[in-house]
Amino acid sequence: MEQVSMEMKKGPWSPDEDSKLIHSISLFGQGRWNSLAHVVGLKRSGKSCRLRWLNYLQPNLRRGKITPQEQLLILLLHFRFGNRWSKIAENLPGRSDNDVKNYWRTKVQKHAKELHCEINSQQFRHFLLYQWMPSLLAQQIPTSSSSELIVTENNYSPNNINTCPNVNVISSSMDSFVTEDDSNIWNNLSSFEDGINISHDFSTPSDMTLYNYSSHDEDDQYYCHNYWASAEMLSLDEMDLWL
């Protein structure tokens, strides 16, 4: 059982507590968090220790801002997994579920609020797909102009999103995207981090975007970028097939 809460320290961790926890994990490994804390004299709950380790102390965690590539992945994976932050974080090396959750709450939810959209509404999903995601792609390849052009021509903005043509039409395709078999998203990826030898026959925007993220080759990224941009020119029927 957890130790009596009045004995437990709460709040920010001190460097000394951090080093005790790291030392304890180096000796005994992860798991049995209450015992780990007790062994090295940490007055912390097992829960608190686990959280501190997973979100802050464990090696290979990435600090700093979420990159445009990571943002793209979060948006795409959220379409598929919903608020399953740990599931999304599994696909973002070095990021914790807390990082993903914080990004979603501070950036995405805020944006939905500014647009006067429900976070899960068709309008907001459409905005993500046709404006936000292409703009994130454009940030990755600043020398290319096509996505910037697309966004400009669409002329989406917080003020006119509700009047954009077709804004209410896409939801059924999104629903099928969300319920698609999880494994499909990786169909064209041999590995996440260094997936280089991959077919260019993307079947969905998610495949393309994930490939773009995984590729370190500028030509490949440019290809992906234009592929995405060209999707904007497809009819909605064709888009349904993609999604």
Added chain:
DNA sequence: AACTACCTCAACCGCGATAGC
């Protein structure tokens, strides 16, 4: 310089799932 509003993110909480006895 001082104040305020907003943002970021570390940490906590509650709850359901699972394991072990």
Added chain:
DNA sequence: AGCTATCGCGGTTGAGGTAGT
């Protein structure tokens, strides 16, 4: 089968930092 401990997840909070006025 039932109870208890532990784990893991998603939701939420709030302290500290930063930008704007």
